[in-house]
Amino acid sequence: MTNHFSIDHLPGRTINLDGQEYLFFSGTSYLGIAQNPSFRAGLAEGMARYGTVFGSSRNGNLQLRIYEEAEAKLAEFARAEAALTLSSGMLAGQAVVSWLKAQDFGFIYGPNAHPAIWQEPTLTLPQLSFDAWTRQLTDLLAAATSQHVVIAVNSVDALFSLDYSFDWVNQLPDSQQITLLVDDSHGLGIIGPEGSGIRSRIPDRPNVRLIITASLAKAMGLPGGVIFSDSETLNAIRRTAFFGACSPIPPAYLYAFCQSQNLYLSAFKQLVENIRRFENRVGSSDLFQHIPDYPVFYTAQDRLYSSLLSNRIFVYSFAYPSPTDKPNTRIVINALHRPEDIEQLGEKLYGKTG
Structure with missing residues (x-):
């Protein structure tokens, strides 16, 4: 069974577990909007105007x-x-x-x-x-x-x-x-x-x-x-x-969305660039099942989770949608990842290039 961890901060391209930084290749924040400074600034403006909630x-x-x-x-x-x-x-x-x-x-x-x-x-x-x-x-x-x-x-x-x-x-x-x-x-x-x-x-x-x-x-x-x-x-x-x-x-979020149209397009382009970088690293390997230009890379090799975790890389692996289902193990790329993050992931999976 996959271990479950608890943290007290929002995941981005990394998370902190027991005082150590791990690369984070999980979650569903594909565009990284929740951690985007420009979006959060727009959200702060929205909250100043609309408060935290409109309960009507x-x-x-x-x-x-x-x-x-x-x-x-x-x-x-x-x-x-x-x-x-x-x-x-x-x-x-x-x-x-x-x-x-x-x-x-x-x-x-x-x-x-x-x-x-x-x-x-x-x-x-x-x-x-x-x-x-x-x-x-x-x-x-x-x-x-x-x-x-x-x-x-x-x-x-x-x-x-x-x-x-x-x-x-x-x-x-x-x-x-x-x-x-x-x-x-x-x-x-x-x-x-x-x-x-x-x-x-x-x-x-x-x-x-x-x-x-x-x-x-x-x-x-x-x-x-x-x-x-x-x-x-x-x-x-x-x-x-x-x-x-x-x-x-909450209306503040919709205000931030309205102010962030260019941000979404920019994040989408960055996500595609990151996905293609990892696709190039994966190459013709049969380790993953994957839709081209899609951020999810599924693997039937559940042991990959613990192997990557031992190298301070955290990936998605748990039973879904019910606790009795088989663990689903997948790597998720997001728009916040840097080229060196993806290269490090590729190195742990396939060894050094060139």
Whole structure:
């Protein structure tokens, strides 16, 4: 079993364990926003203006304009028609699922679909590859008893660094009304053009309504979640009691986001540069499973964790999503890493170059 450590500071490119510095190749702060001095300065400005929290319903009779301003910028960033924010990615997913289930739509779940986009506590997800599952979709849709069917999937497999193609959307039948619900928590900010997420990779179909949900607490560095869809859909979700009862994201963070558009682009470019540096170091090695230009490098060799730890390099390795699952071991590159950090990691894995 992987040891668990406790620290009293925020991880960045390094952490401090028992008075010693370790390189940190873990976590989900892919763009390093939480440790970015410019973002933190913008956050301080936001807190001076908005305080630490706004504990009111977004549907109240007094509203803060920053929410609409930030949602417009998020929609533009993600190449979506509109956006709606909530206080977590889990709430974003559950707000959508609750609204869809209230309409008695049938659900078809993809492999490893994130718990944010399903409600059944004992749901059994398909135990096959994503490609194999898509080949079964025609039969699954034909067997559906509901006229309107929801297909709920992730945008990528971040656990095992597997890419998903969405070309199968073009093969969906024209005769059914379908909602495609995609969790993009591990894609928003780091895949797609300039980190815009999965939207540009999903074909448009007249009978397929697209809803994308995501945690903003990963690459985007914001304590909240977001829903992307058409304005009519988001207005309907906003009118639900579920949404009305939710406290919103602290407005100071959205203010900082609005002031930081160039920062996100700069961090994305740095992240890609860091990933490619490590990709060059990995070369044709079969030690890792990896999506090109993606910051997660999965390995089935769990012993790699203890080996790197003994060399003061801390990587991701623990059971997820439940404590009974097999440990998932992966190296995560972020935008804060320096060239020498990646070279040191490569040296411990493969020895000195040249």
